[in-house]
Amino acid sequence: MKEEEIQSIKLRFGIIGNSPALNHAIQIAAQVAPTDLNVLITGESGSGKESFSKIIHALSPRRHGNFIAVNCGAIPAGTIDSELYGHEKGAFTGAIEARKGFFEVTDGGTIFLDEIGEMPLETQTRLLRVLENGEFIKVGSTKVQKTNVRVVAATNVDLQEAISRRKFREDLYFRLSTVPIFVPPLRDRDKDILLLFRKFASDFSEKYRVAPISLTPEAAELVLKFRFPGNIRQLKNLVEQISAIETQREISAEKLATYLPSENRSHLPVALDENQQNQSFSERDLLYKILFDMRKDVTELKKLVFQLIQQGNFGTDVLQNHRDLFHSIGVDADGVDIQSTYTPKVILTKPANFADEKVIELNASADIVPTQDIVHEEETETLSLEEKEKELIIKALQKNRNKRKYAAQDLGISERTLYRKLKQYDIEE
Numbered sequence: 085m086k087e088e089e090i091q092s093i094k095l096r097f098g099i100i101g102n103s104p105a106l107n108h109a110i111q112i113a114a115q116v117a118p119t120d121l122n123v124l125i126t127g128e129s130g131s132g133k134e135s136f137s138k139i140i141h142a143l144s145p146r147r148h149g150n151f152i153a154v155n156c157g158a159i160p161a162g163t164i165d166s167e168l169y170g171h172e173k174g175a176f177t178g179a180i181e182a183r184k185g186f187f188e189v190t191d192g193g194t195i196f197l198d199e200i201g202e203m204p205l206e207t208q209t210r211l212l213r214v215l216e217n218g219e220f221i222k223v224g225s226t227k228v229q230k231t232n233v234r235v236v237a238a239t240n241v242d243l244q245e246a247i248s249r250r251k252f253r254e255d256l257y258f259r260l261s262t263v264p265i266f267v268p269p270l271r272d273r274d275k276d277i278l279l280l281f282r283k284f285a286s287d288f289s290e291k292y293r294v295a296p297i298s299l300t301p302e303a304a305e306l307v308l309k310f311r312f313p314g315n316i317r318q319l320k321n322l323v324e325q326i327s328a329i330e331t332q333r334e335i336s337a338e339k340l341a342t343y344l345p346s347e348n349r350s351h352l353p354v355a356l357d358e359n360q361q362n363q364s365f366s367e368r369d370l371l372y373k374i375l376f377d378m379r380k381d382v383t384e385l386k387k388l389v390f391q392l393i394q395q396g397n398f399g400t401d402v403l404q405n406h407r408d409l410f411h412s413i414g415v416d417a418d419g420v421d422i423q424s425t426y427t428p429k430v431i432l433t434k435p436a437n438f439a440d441e442k443v444i445e446l447n448a449s450a451d452i453v454p455t456q457d458i459v460h461e462e463e464t465e466t467l468s469l470e471e472k473e474k475e476l477i478i479k480a481l482q483k484n485r486n487k488r489k490y491a492a493q494d495l496g497i498s499e500r501t502l503y504r505k506l507k508q509y510d511i512e513e
Contacts, residue, residue: 085115090111093139096142097139098135102275102279103268109266117141118143118144123140124257124264125137125238126238126239128240129240129317130270130315131315132267133238134153146192149193150192151190153198154168154186155198157199157202164207165210165223166179166183166185168207190231191233195236212255212256214231215259215260218230235260270312270315271310281307288327294327295333296333297323297334298335300335306337322343375472473505480495
């Protein structure tokens with residue numbers, strides 16, 4: 085496709101930018117438009133995926149038919165089948181009359197299914213039948229109806245990962261992705277960010293009847309370095325906010341920085357290592373991890389103290405050899421003389437079968453009692469999530485005097501879930 089044709093499409097659909105990745109996506113959309121192939125548009129939220137569905141429809145033989153954009157993530161699971169395929173009168177409570185669904189209304193046109201990854205599995209099965217045979221059945225009906233609709237889908241999630249988690253049908257994925265189109269995120273479009281900034285500044289100057297804002301060279305560099313996780317939508321909101329608030333129309337880097345959110349802000353209660361950053365933890369999982377780590381540290385300290393008593397080794401090398409362990413309890417391992425700053429104090433108990441049980445306090449200079457007089461019992465740790473969950477439930481009930489409502493609030497679960505857990509673990513209130 086010639087450069088002039090791509091520029092013409094951009095002008096027609098209001099697409100700003102000249103990055104190679106954007107031009108390639110437009111070229112693929114224009115080439116596939118005259119066909120009836122299904123198209124799957126992928127890209128981050130706010131990157132402009134819906135514009136490509138409009139390009140495909142407008143340049144196709146179906147351009148005189150209906151075009152409907154449906155956000156699958158915004159429709160409740162209980163009503164999405166009715167929205168897509170329609171329903172008969174009396175099919176469910178509130179169905180006072182028959183209703184046509186989107187697939188019936190757009191017969192001969194194009195339907196754009198945005199956020200297809202959020203579609204319920206049962207609805208995915210019905211969609212697969214539409215794609216394969218052009219057939220659907222209204223909710224509450226037994227009559228098979230035909231439709232001739234082109235489906236263009238879009239998603240901002242990794243459908244391959246959703247397939248592995250059994251959240252998305254693999255056969256539906258292959259049906260939808262006959263022609264894949266990737267819309268690049270804003271941060272990968274180089275100078276397009278400044279072009280879009282000027283376009284939005286001009287639009288909002290007309291809307292609010294003020295002079296358009298502009299950026300100093302330093303502010304322009306700051307905008308180019310920002311990653312814009314919300315993509316074009318976030319940039320547009322940023323320009324509108326500054327246009328409406330600032331009286332000084334030339335925006336400096338210092339002023340712009342006050343409007344840009346911190347990218348280093350973290351809402352996690354604990355730091356995760358590199359292998360854990362890609363995992364999804366619930367609050368309960370994080371709590372368990374903290375508890376297990378604390379218990380592990382305590383157990384390691386017990387073992388170390390017992391080892392020191394047996395070997396009589398209280399030198400500074402102990403701190404150096406167990407740097408991580410002592411650091412976790414707030415002790416600096418560098419240059420600390422343990423003999424001069426800390427006198428180990430260990431309380432040992434004779435075996436219970438001795439008639440005169442004695443408690444012995446040991447200092448670093450004291451003689452170590454014979455090891456046969458020491459009872460050392462390693463605690464067997466339980467790593468069962470069920471046991472920990474049961475323990476937390478019991479504590480929450482005790483804290484709230486067996487009031488389920490407040491115990492459930494402390495646990496971060498519903499009262500109904502708490503009731504089910506009480507039955508599951510046979511906990512008496």
